[in-house]
């Protein structure tokens with residue numbers, strides 16, 4: 006047998022989670038050659054379909070299932086031409102018996118992979134009519150956390166899971182729980198951050214291609230697929246398999262969290278993985294493929310609402326910016342000095358781009374509100390910016406990585422958004438943010454004992470949170486794309502005003 010190096014906490018990124026060679030017990034899997042012959046089958050084929058796995062290998066699919074079912078599958082295969090697509094058939098009898106199955110079919114390399122899940126759900130429960138009312142809960146007004154909270158509530162109703170969280174990825178791939186609904190009405194992880202390594206890079210890549218995974222029972226042994234290797238010596242690629250057994254490391258994580266079943270659904274935005282719905286249950290929980298498909302659709306609609314929301318948000322920010330411009334112009338027309346005017350609108354800037362401090366550095370003069378570097382520190386910072394940044398707004402959430410002296414004031418300013426507001430020598434408006442680990446606190450119950458598995462305490466939420474805190478010690482919260490966009494609008498406004506002020510001053514002097 007081929008040896009796969011043991012997974013450790015440090016080489017998580019390399020665990021081949023798409024090639025673990027097992028399915029979960031709730032479904033059976035077969036892989037067919039191009040001429041419909043079974044080449045691989047999961048060992049539980051007997052329980053699920055009534056045909057022994059070993060006997061199935063080498064036989065045609067037509068011998069394993071009823072003629073009607075075979076014809077139906079063959080006729081619909083055209084839909085598989087799109088990359089990463091799957092053909093889904095719900096509620097079909099596979100044998101000459103009334104018992105129905107949900108079936109998922111996809112292409113994996115040269116193999117056609119077919120998965121069967123026996124149907125348990127009562128036929129009088131129509132998931133389509135159930136899902137529809139929940140779309141209206143996805144309201145666009147309010148803020149993102151209200152939108153996410155509404156979605157979590159809808160997903161809880163559709164899935165019946167004890168807890169549903171919306172987990173949003175940050176630019177550095179760490180993540181934050183931005184909404185949480187629990188059946189006991191408490192909050193456990195809301196607002197918490199977790200390091201990128203909790204959902205390693207290959208898992209995030211996989212979740213872009215395959216949008217939903219159900220771990221129906223973390224203690225399920227599952228069933229191996231045999232033979233384990235293809236003729237080219239590699240295991241079958243199960244990336245798109247809906248019955249795929251999951252990483253043992255992750256199962257340990259879930260056990261340590263006290264979770265028996267988990268389901269996560271990808272939230273995509275502009276082709277990227279924006280976040281996940283993470284659902285937990287404290288008992289095993291199976292949801293059939295038809296319902297899982299409806300849940301996937303719900304997540305699609307949520308993604309769409311999210312894009313709409315961000316567009317609305319951007320429009321609102323643009324409106325705020327032009328209001329700010331009018332305000333500033335009015336103040337200047339009243340004869341108030343530019344610097345004073347700008348400082349007095351700092352709260353309006355705060356509404357558009359949240360920050361902990363604001364510095365206006367102009368003509369070598371220093372004006373500040375909130376938590377910022379000192380005048381001396383800002384002078385050195387401005388000299389650095391003069392030679393490194395271009396004419397547009399610049400942001401970093403880890404200032405010390407490009408400016409050594411910043412280590413001395415990390416507690417006051419760990420990240421900046423700098424807006425050049427004049428031609429050389431440059432004047433700047435600098436928004437500052439404090440180190441993020443100073444601004445969040447662990448929300449989990451510290452008195453609660455932790456159950457710990459063979460890989461130790463690292464795979465527990467609290468240790469994860471601590472690991473995340475270590476990785477962000479030197480960083481501020483990241484600056485959003487929208488903030489950079491707003492900053493550049495502000496820059497245009499300020500440049501224009503600045504020119505006018507300078508012109509007026511020059512005219513006075515002449």
Ligand code: BLA
Nearest residue numbers: 014017022194199202203204208251252255267268269283
């Ligand atoms: C997968 N990790 C996941 C998944 C989630 C998380 C949601 C998707 C699988 C699922 O649906 O359960 C993480 N779950 C969280 C987090 C919260 C949560 C952060 O509820 C917060 C509330 N995990 C680790 C470490 C490693 C690791 C240290 O913590 C590796 C060393 C690995 N996580 C890991 C792997 C997967 C995973 C390999 C993929 C599982 C699979 O799909 O096979």
